[in-house]
Amino acid sequence: MKATLVANLTQAWQTLHQQGLLPDANPDRIEVVSTKDPRHGDYACNLALVLAREAQLDARELAEQIIRNLPENPGLLKADVAGPGFINFQLRAEAKAEIVDHILNQGANYGTRPPGSEQRVLIEYVSANPTGPLHVGHGRGAALGSCLARILHAAGHTVECEYFINDAGRQMDILAISVWLRYLELCGEPVTFPEAGYQGDYILDIAADRHRAHGDEWHASFENVQAGAPDDGPDEDGHNTYLDFLILRARDFLDDSTWVELVSTATDILLERIRRDLDNFGANFDHWQSERELLDNDRVEKTIAQLRAAGHLYELEGALWFRSSEFGDEKDRVVQRSNGQWTYFATDIAYHVDKMARGYGTAINIWGADHHGYAGRVRAALQALDIDPKRLEILLVQFANLYRGKQKISMSTRSGEFVTLQSLQHEVGRDAARFFYVMRKSDQHLDFDLQLAAEQSVDNPVYYVQYAHARICSILERAEDEGTSIPEDPCDLSSLTDEGERALQKQLSRYPDAVLRSAQERDPHHLTVYLRKLAQEFHAYYNAVAVLVDESAVCQARLRLIMAVRQTLGNGLNLLNIDAPESM
């Protein structure tokens, strides 16, 4: 109906153009919106207000002219001028009821666009370092990415999801030394475990696994390993100095292949756990891209060589720098350290160049907000290599602060103090956790109170939406039990004239816009807002009007209406990968 109105308005505009009153018609400038206040009709258009100035006409006068030139539209009851020059449209009841049959015909496809009608998109998300289990801090990105993948798919994009595995660099050495030291403890060595090592219990499990596999084969005297070590402390620098010393010594005691095995078995175990947790959480991935692999295949070397050939690199104080400041970054960045090692930035350039070369129209990265300073340099590198940086969209998600009641829970993978994503799911359930994570704009901070979510989970809005769905299922079941036929085919809906019925039909017709907006703005929270509103209108209707009434025609029409509500709630929940239960 909205599209029809736009077409009608275009035609009226064109007619006025021919009369020399207005510039040439442009449908893109015609904005028809669903009204919030029923007194403003069903749809409203501000066209006259927008054009009044350039046409040098009074807006109300112009609105009159437009209305007079509107073509015949059987669904339209009336159009009139309101306020400073709005055109308000009121539809006939039959035209409004069309939405019910439309939804039931479309079924699961209601609100979606044909697959492949939009560009290919790659969404990279979570990408947590494989140095520990996923915790609640990763949950928000996981929820956002997986919802977005479904929403973009519904909006017609071809979507693939990717996890970038940071399985290289110093953190891998820290992982290995942490495991080895715990292993030595199992061999009976008294170990002073470094403050800056990974202290979580999961390290003990991995060490035990290695000890079972290798016995005391990798045993060394800790006293010898530690000989000559500086004190562990007193600040972060001191902790790191001690840790680096232990890593160097460990590599003297162990041969390279042992070290590689320590790293790879630990990351394998952790990655397996990450995969399982994400899968349980409803976050699925098509690709798992290893950073190590990019390094081993000389992808980094080749990409940096391209930058060098294009004249964007220079040497300073023994290091290799990329002139990123010439491409809008705040300052130049090191790509190769003076010790010959690539920086993380260098591998990341190679990774992004590789991603863009795979033929996606758009690549979306979901990053924690603490990485925002990093976006500029990655875009600079793409631009330097003649790749349009606009094809890379970086979504920054603010942290979720975790509380238990009033007490804020600090989280650190290092110290092993964190609440895992798995235990969160256990406490509040997958549906509630997912909904909670995406119900706020992703660039807003989110306070996640575990105690509240666990103790009063009934207050969580996800139940409100699910309850509406279950309630409808319950009514339909009841109808069947009573021998009332469920209307599978379109029937007469002219009895749907109650205020609540009109409001529901209107809200139902807004669903495709909600999906589209979530897709365009890359933010599922619009969908959560929509679903809460639809559920609210259904609950209000339920309390005001009985569906199962004696008069058959009325009952049938109401059943069709609530079936359309059920379908729309189900479609929306499905896009969030949240269950739409038949009973609760």
Place this chain on the structure above:
RNA sequence: GCGCCCGUGGCUCAGUGGAUAGAGCACUGGCCUCCGGAGCCAGGGGUCGCAGGUUCGAAUCCUGCCGGGCGCGCCA
């Protein structure tokens, strides 16, 4: 200091340049002999951080200020 993000009822937050700024929680008072009370209805509570500007029209856009978060490594 520089950069990015954010300031909306007591609290947590919606709000697409549009008409009288909305929800939930909390508070007060009501509603099943009735399709599921995990629900509904009503009420109080707001100078949309402050000051300018653009516009027919600003919570929304621009500038400045105030307040908060985050980031500014040859870490990843």
